[in-house]
Amino acid sequence: MAVKRLEYGLILVGLLAFHIFFVDYLSFYLLLFFCFLPVLSLVLTLLSGLRVQVRLEAGAEGGSGNYAVKKRELFAVRMYFTGNSRLGGKRIRVRMSVKNELLRTEETKTLAFAMEKKKQLVSFPVSSEYCGNLTCRIRQVKLYDYLWLFAFPIKEAAEICAAVSVKPDIRPYQMNLRDQPAWDWESDEYSAEKPGDDSSELFDIREYREGDRISRIHWKLSSKRDELMMKEGSLPVSSRILLALDLAGTADGGGLADSLVETAASVSWFLMEKGICHRVGWWQEAETGGQFLVRKIEDEEAFHQMLHEILSSGRGAESMNVIAGCLEEEHISRILYFCTGLTEKEAVFLCGEKEAASISIFQMKKTGDTDRISGRGEKGQEPGEAGRAAAESLGAEWRVLKEGRQAEGMKGFEI
Template sequence: MLRCRLVYLLALVGAVLFYIFFNGYLSYFVLIFALVLPFLSLVLSLPGMCAMRAHVEIPLTAVVRKSPFPVQLIVENRTPFPMARARIRLRYSNTFSHEETSETVFMPVFHGKQRIEREAIAQHCGKLLFSLEEIRCYDFLGLFTCRHRAPKPKELFILPHIAPLELALESSSTPDPESDTFSTEKPGDDPSEIFGVRPYREGDRLRSIHWKLSSRTGDLMVKEFSLPICSSALIMIDLFGDTDMLDGVLDRLAALSHFLLENGLEYEVQWYDPNAVQLRQVHLASFDDLYALLNQLLAHPAPKAGLSVPECRMRLGDVKEYPYMFSITPQHIEELVSGTVWEEVP
């Protein structure tokens, strides 16, 4: 833009000098034309400059790292007036790994929609934000500019690579009175949680009768209490370090989680949160729970340093035992109860 203004300024100086040193209508018309030309360019360009819109489209919501995915830049001109040039700057940022990069696109904008397609590959896990940092339009001479407000960023979760994993584990259905997790298949004797309501059967205890519901239905209805269960496994992860270390931890977490869920084993995932200065723990019983956990972990910046979960549990005096206890580091998966170590996930 600065170059265009300098060129126009030199042309205007030349028109003025031509008018001063050469008498006649020609020099007069040249000067008038040089003075009017920028405003004429602005008038012809203004409809397209004001009506132009741009946004990013990502057909997917999640993709596995190191897998290609499409990114589309959509530029639309709603008027029949063309626009000489638009400058659009895209920024790609990974909120989990703190990586950022940008790209600037210059293009003419004609009537209708124009698509610029890119194929991208994310090397690290995280939540990618695709934002239009700058949308700037220029008139035909490049003397005037119009800047548009950027739309909201688009999000894409980059998930860890899931490798097949085979372990010799069995499900544990042992009730745990201190557990906050309840069975979804069997009733129990814990009155703090209602499993369901059913018609009264001979031998049911009177204290289990749901009196309010029975008065509304006219039949005796009985409350079934829930069965607190013990999770089959505890997975402890070191969620801190550089991007390569974090990728290794998340890859192993995904592989182990898929194996447990495919074999019907519920489990807990535990990690240290340095911002809250405490251990975080989540119960997982389905693949939806797993993807919700990954989205939760990847949506926030990963700390560079922290405490390992076994060390933190030792400091807190947490001695709760599980049938299987796994410690995941960037280098291996260790089953603490048996002492088995898996150095590599196939």
């Protein structure tokens, strides 16, 4: 390392000055010894072998696959080093990073240690205050001689990674359900409680009632029972509720993004537990730009898969991209839009184009903040209030949620 090389250089300069001013055998042999000491260290390092294998684990020891923890929960990152060293004391320096794929934040850590002859375990604790998929990655491994002067990169160990998922808290919000089952004539799913007009799927057979259409008579069964029996069609149902997650405006810190994901996930879990099929949409960042993804949530497995994808989505999308994705979704009667605020143009674009849908907008704010959008309000309004006024004038519901206190804002909300 640079510090060790500087220290060695200063020692050589000091010994050289000592030899110049005090010419004798002692000063000469001391200077000669320190000149050949790096060569000796290098030779011993080469003789002990340069092959080192590295294995990285995060979470439970010996575990495989994606390991999940709660926010602020400590978990261990372990690096296993194995080699064929004939001598102990190999100097190893590791540079690794821990990246939150949701927030796109990254921390680096450098470790230096002396390895034993055959094996060495290096472990350190990690935790995250915010949710997101964490990628623990080894960026660089270097093997040094005994004096830390010569470095040999271990290329095979670079870019080894392990993943840990930090889940958001799922909170039991006090919400109410509307007794309005969604229906969709193009759906392959049917209501188990109410009949409909889709004759391709039989719901029930009953006795004739005055006013029933002749086309619904079950002639074969009626002839057997000597009374008119009617066929009832089924009512197609579909996932007509869309939860849209807009993480634009959360780049200042992780708290807003964490609270938005937590709120959307809690509402989705609530609907899933009630047996209500719904959709969740968000903007997925990619190297080539990104896309609006939508996942259908029917059961717990689909919920956890959706949540895992969101925790790697990033947060750099513009609100217009998310709104455009919402507008492209067909057969939607209810939109729950989670964001940090909308401009007047964005609010009109969302609420004006999707007139057939009932829209509820949830604006997440930091405690004490007014709005993420500064300088866009009308004269006499708080910044960003123009977006809220535009949305409400078009019939949308607007709720303000406070970071860390979302349950208060969600109380009594009717889906």
